[in-house]
Amino acid sequence: MQKSFLIxxxxxxxxxxxIFQFLPTFPAYLAFILGAVLALGICAIAPSGNNAATVETDYTGPTMTLYVGNLPYRVHEGDVKSLFAEYGPVNSVRLVRDRKTGRRKGFGFVEMSESGAQKAMVKLNDYTFQERTLKVREAKNQDNESEKSDD
Structure with a gap:
């Protein structure tokens, strides 16, 4: 609200x-009021970023987490999200970083709708993305792995 008021x-x-430049005889206070009315009209017409229709919500149906390997080191979460969003709703993208250096390790995880994930695995595995060939697989569940190692 405060940001739109400032704008x-x-x-x-x-x-x-x-208005004052084109009509120098027009009183300045009236030019300001006319400018304010025009600005409010523009703000009312322009879409606001917090409309209920434009707010993204997480997909609530069955989801699958995908492992995405061989990612470019300089890629951003938004780039990966938009790539996978072509195949279905994406809940989250997590690119793994080295704890000491903070640099990306070249792989990550994408949580998305199950049907979209199936399509993405078929279409994006061995897909060239920013000059790298992606490896897309279903992510292994860490809980299952730790249970197997306890036996």
Whole structure:
């Protein structure tokens, strides 16, 4: 709310300056009021970032976590999310970093809808992404691995 008010105030001031430049005989206070009205009209028409229709929510159906290997070291979570989102809703992307250096290790995990994950595994395994050939598999469950090692 505060951010949009600041934007409207700046737009009103700019609008007042523009109106005052083209109509120098027009009173400055009226130019500011006209600029404010125009700015509020623009803010009302422009889509706001917190609309219920534009807020992303996590997929709540059956999900699957995918292991994604051979990722470029400079890739960002958003890049990976948009790549996988072509095949279904993506809940999260986690790129693994080295604890000491903080640098990415070149692999990560994508949690997404089960049907989308199946499609993504078929389409994106051995897919060239930013000059690297991706390896996409179903992620192994750590709980199952630790239970097997206890036996």
């Amino acid at each position: 409207a105030l700046i737009a009103a001031a700019v609008g007042a300056l523009v």
